[in-house]
Amino acid sequence: MTALGRNLRAIRARAWIRVVAANRELSWLLFDTLLPALATAGYIFVYRALGAPAAYEAYVVLGGVMTAFWMNVLWGMAAQFFWEKDMGNLDIYMMAPISRMSILLGMAVGGMLGTAMRSTVILALGLVVFRIRFEVSGLAAAAGIFLLSLTALYGLGMMLSSLFLLFGRGAQRWATVAQEPVYLVSGFYFPLRDLGFPLAAASASLLPLALGLDAIRQTALGPGTGFLPVHVETAALAALAALFLLCARRTLQAMESRAKREGSLTLKWE
């Protein structure tokens, strides 16, 4: 079996665990799908209370959709090495003849079931209950930008997973701490440019979510409140995707080496 074949099998197997486990414990449908969708609805009502234009409600829906992917990347993938360590599985993955990125990719692909469901529910809520309208002509471009954003986002997640590999619980605490700040600087519930240029630019340079969401909003809802022109944002996203994927491989190797030197790779119950 070639290394490629082995890695493809590993991706499939790790994804399969997620799908099977999700089907056997359906409580995630409530806690991970329906209830977060209701929280998104809360932000739509905030704009209604403020008497804001309908476009702002659409911002919230698209932000809610992207939140689902961010949660999958952060908790379903990046943090997973930390969980696997405590479950006694990390040793098994680490001594198997496969790339660590395959395992991470498997987790991400498997988690897509839940993520797709969560984002679909949020989208459906927006379309059916809140009667939000998107520009059909921009949907194809929006879908393309969305895929590019996901590539960059998952690259970022893989980089983050190397931090979880090395810092374990410390990384988990920081990721928890950073949850709302990431929502804030990504402009999940308001136009990115409202952050002011310096903060928006910093956020756009680091978080593919911010750029992707802003570009998707411009293509699916029409221009007007975008931070940068769509073509600039798309190019920046492509660059971020390449950079993150490249760096992810490097950082994973570096952090694994450091963890092996320090003896923290298999240290449990931090």
Place this chain on the structure above:
Amino acid sequence: MDSAIRTADLTRTFRKPAGRGLPPSEFRALDGVTLDVRPGELFGLLGPNGAGKTTLIKILCTLLYPTSGLVEVCGLDVVRDCERVRERINMVSGGEPSGYGLLTIREQLWVFSQLYGLTTAAALSRIDRMIAQYGLAKDAGTRINRLSTGMRQKMNLIRGFMTNPSVLFLDEPTLGLDAHIARHARGFIREWMAEDRTRTLLLTTHYLAEAQDLCDRVAIIHDGQVKACDTPANLIAAHRGGAVYEVSLAGLNGAAESLRATPGVTVSGLATDAARGSTTLRFTLPDDSALPAALQSFCSLGGKVLNLSKHQVTLEDVFVAIAGRSLGTDGENA
């Protein structure tokens, strides 16, 4: 390939960070370990908890870097060629849960087979055969979180065996298992080794009977150092302790202390029977001429000898002579 596993002057230290009022310090888990395990060998690492066995296994499995020294598996350096080493090895730990609670035994094993690139058909056929062979056929569809410790460990052993590694590491494979299941597990290990004479197996244990029963050669490891390495028979034959005796005494407290104080005597076992009010001591003498002095040590305390017998030297006696202490677990896992 001359050696399946080779280490030379292997050292591993861990840094302990500064504590409250304490400066940072270093702990040496392995200290100049030199080993040579031949292909086809079932090699045992025998030592008490904290001796450095698991640290050594982790280094050999590419999970931990050595601080210094040479470490090779299948002729490949475990640091430089770690990816090629991983294609040739597998490892099973005892006493630690692993896996995904919501998957069944069969599913769990299939998942792990995929990490080694087995085709689904080949994996499932191998898994089904081994599940049946190890008595898990009727539980193949049971979820992992509902398995007993013994069943879980059988599954773990299959996980290690099924990928057909050139070198398999078993870290305390019978830890926490009852005597019956432990005997079964040892049987599986023997069968797996017998199937292919090129397979190499390194097993760590603190159960002396297990090492004596299974291993072609044994290294006694203590305080991170290899104290002795040979076949169990040669280690016993080379034991210079001389004669091993077992004595039963009626109602005598302090007999062990008195015996320990006798020059040349090493006490390797102590058992008390509260119901009968007796104490049984196992001890080693340099030669038979020291026996009167040993007997005198507790007779002078007023003790009554119920029984006295001379025994064959065992690996336990060898271990006591080398490490200066007993493992004290031999009987637990027989």
Place this chain on the structure above:
Amino acid sequence: MKRFAASVRTGFALTWKKETNWGSPASWIPWMLIRPVAGAMILWLMAGAAGNPAGFLAPAWFGNAAFQFVPIALGGMAMTVIEDRERYQMFKYIALSPSGVVPYLAGSALARSVFSALGVTVLVATGLFALNLELPQVRPLALALSGILGLVAVTSLGLAIAGIALHVARHGDLMAESIGGVFFLLSGAVFPIDLLPVWVRPLAFASPVTWWLESLRRSVGLSFNRVLSPVPDAAILGILAGFAVLCVVLAGVVWSLSLRRARWRGLLDTTTAG
């Protein structure tokens, strides 16, 4: 009683350690401040994006500040159950200890509440001194009474949810966020419940958090929900007290039934990774 207190102390100390990343101040100070402030900043930016209409920001800001307690009180104990069961695998030992699980969970909830209280304080101070938001008429007694009754109600609901968590897989660790989200929608934390569709409003009225936030707002002279304006202050407080009693009873029943059933199903030491 001594045993009970020791168990509460243990729950508090362990949760405190976990939440502060085993005592590292570099980790817990941002945790205390950044999360709630960032969340409130989102609200502030949303209001700014819509032109900051009069009468919105003060009740929304302070409602959001008080709401910081809700996800933690509701989901915190459930998180403790899942983390101790799946990750540390210690839950079974707590369950078989003579004082049982409840005091341990109470200690855990108390530790998390301290963190929430720090966040609430920062948000209230930011609202008052940085954003110059006004509290027109503060009635300390009513404020204290509302605060206590509301906390009793939501913490009791939290125990009931912890009982449900005994039967939920490990992805339930998102329970705090998820359940908090529902109450965020239904309780008018940051928007008046008048905006909810008529058919959803009964759910809002059935939520103790709605009455808690309304009572808190009124005790500082703020109003938000027109639909509740005909109800006098004393009646709001009375309804809140009724909810507090109801929640305590409900929590007792749900928790003991859930624990019994979990014992029967052998779930106290299960793991459900995927």
